Amino acid sequence: MVGAGEVFGSLSILDQYPWNEVKTVCDIGASIGTFSIPLAKTHSHLKIINQDLERVMPQAKDEWEWEAPEALQEQRIDFVSLNFFEEAPVAGQDVYYLRLIIHDWADAEALTILRNVRKAMAPHSRLLIQDFIVGNPDRSSDPAAKNMGIDVAPEPMLPGFGSGNTYMYQQDLLMLMVNNGKERLLDDWTALATAVGLRVEKVYDLGDTSILDLRMA
Numbered sequence: 001m002v003g004a005g006e007v008f009g010s011l012s013i014l015d016q017y018p019w020n021e022v023k024t025v026c027d028i029g030a031s032i033g034t035f036s037i038p039l040a041k042t043h044s045h046l047k048i049i050n051q052d053l054e055r056v057m058p059q060a061k062d063e064w065e066w067e068a069p070e071a072l073q074e075q076r077i078d079f080v081s082l083n084f085f086e087e088a089p090v091a092g093q094d095v096y097y098l099r100l101i102i103h104d105w106a107d108a109e110a111l112t113i114l115r116n117v118r119k120a121m122a123p124h125s126r127l128l129i130q131d132f133i134v135g136n137p138d139r140s141s142d143p144a145a146k147n148m149g150i151d152v153a154p155e156p157m158l159p160g161f162g163s164g165n166t167y168m169y170q171q172d173l174l175m176l177m178v179n180n181g182k183e184r185l186l187d188d189w190t191a192l193a194t195a196v197g198l199r200v201e202k203v204y205d206l207g208d209t210s211i212l213d214l215r216m217a
């Protein structure tokens, strides 16, 4: 999924997130390092684990050797195979990163993945989910506005202060047709997080996708 990752997976989080607060990152469903290679190059203090299915590992190692040989030489990258439906990722990392993973799956599978990640998390761990957050078209329910102490974002802003757009609805249909997955409202993300014992600490709007920064509840 290099193509989709490059088109949707905004790398502006490399500048927006306080990476200086963390030392270890586990990229879950990392593919060949589409996100974590730029992360390693931008923030050279980080130790990164590239986790994906066993069959992806050889290609991932080749890509890192080609694109980021310094990270291998400095032993800043590990490759650990993982089936995220069957096991937890490497335990106790500062950050767990899921980019363009959860929207591929319906709620039951999404919860299995998130429960496995939660098992690996230490009290200080953060789970960053980079995915789309669809704007809620229902003006009677606007959690983003309620967080600010008002009932609804004032017009002409969209509910949720315009955090949705038509592109996301197209993606929602695509995920349903191709994967039986879906894009989710902030309410949906909050419900998934709550169901696995996590809470939404902060949301970073990257323009296309967003990052949900989840912590232990």
Ligand SMILES: C[S@@+](CC[C@H](N)C(=O)[O-])C[C@H]1O[C@@H](n2cnc3c(N)ncnc32)[C@H](O)[C@@H]1O
Pocket: 001, 002, 004, 005, 006, 009, 028, 029, 030, 031, 032, 034, 035, 051, 052, 053, 056, 082, 083, 084, 085, 098, 099, 100, 101, 104
């Ligand atoms: C849409 S791609 C996202 C890749 C990467 N996170 C990115 O943003 O470019 C989904 C990734 O999930 C991985 N994946 C699918 N099923 C998996 C499983 N059961 N366990 C671990 N990884 C899996 C795929 O191999 C693929 O690399």
